[in-house]
Amino acid sequence: MIRAILFDLDGTLMDHRAAADAAITAWVAGRSPGHPRLAEAPALWLELEERHLASWHRGEASWQEQRRRRIRALCDDLDLDVPGDLDAAFASYGERYREGWVPYPDAPAITELAGDYRLGVLTNGGNDFQRAKMRAIGLAGLGPVLSGDVLGGQFKPAPGCYLNAAAELGLEPGEILLVGDDLTNDVTAPAATGMRSIWLDRLGAEPVPEGFPRITTLTALPQYLSGHSDLG
Numbered sequence: 001m002i003r004a005i006l007f008d009l010d011g012t013l014m015d016h017r018a019a020a021d022a023a024i025t026a027w028v029a030g031r032s033p034g035h036p037r038l039a040e041a042p043a044l045w046l047e048l049e050e051r052h053l054a055s056w057h058r059g060e061a062s063w064q065e066q067r068r069r070r071i072r073a074l075c076d077d078l079d080l081d082v083p084g085d086l087d088a089a090f091a092s093y094g095e096r097y098r099e100g101w102v103p104y105p106d107a108p109a110i111t112e113l114a115g116d117y118r119l120g121v122l123t124n125g126g127n128d129f130q131r132a133k134m135r136a137i138g139l140a141g142l143g144p145v146l147s148g149d150v151l152g153g154q155f156k157p158a159p160g161c162y163l164n165a166a167a168e169l170g171l172e173p174g175e176i177l178l179v180g181d182d183l184t185n186d187v188t189a190p191a192a193t194g195m196r197s198i199w200l201d202r203l204g205a206e207p208v209p210e211g212f213p214r215i216t217t218l219t220a221l222p223q224y225l226s227g228h229s230d231l232g
């Protein structure tokens with residue numbers, strides 16, 4: 001029986017990609033008006049984000065240091081002058097990024113589930129940062145924000161992340177349902193620990209990978225749960 005539902009945050013409750021793409025485009029344009037490779041900035045930033053957040057997950061760089069490395073690498077790649085104060089440079093990007101902290105239109109619907117389940121978040125971002133996001137998108141009251149840095153340094157898709165999250169809630173993994181947009185982190189890896197999972201496929205991928213419960217909008221979740229008694 002499912003007693004708790006954990007949601008991924010970025011790409012699930014908030015459109016992190018849209019916010020980051022817009023912010024880094026504005027940041028580069030601000031430093032170098034008319035930059036000929038401006039259109040490449042979002043994809044480059046995404047690649048740097050994945051690479052350097054992974055180094056933070058592995059404990060090889062602090063939260064702040066991975067930010068500095070991303071700014072420095074971006075500037076190197078785009079032939080921009082590397083800022084003398086990398087922290088201030090990231091902060092000016094961060095101000096723009098925060099302007100994009102809005103919930104997906106379907107995200108508030110999940111609060112309807114609070115009467116039947118304990119709710120919360122399981123995310124790979126920094127805990128303070130992700131809690132600030134939850135406040136900004138109006139979901140601070142949803143439930144605990146669990147993240148790798150408060151789960152013994154275990155980040156998705158490490159099995160310990162899901163097991164520690166379950167222990168934090170005082171539940172067995174099989175009593176928890178994880179809902180998120182990442183097929184590995186939010187669907188297949190938790191399933192390997194006994195946690196239940198549903199893939200939020202916002203883009204409507206074709207062909208659909210077989211064997212995974214899938215919804216395309218969070219508003220479909222309550223109906224999905226009531227129609228699948230094995231999950232409810």
Ligand SMILES: [Mg+2]
Pocket residue numbers: 008009010011012180181182
């Ligand atoms: Mg996600």
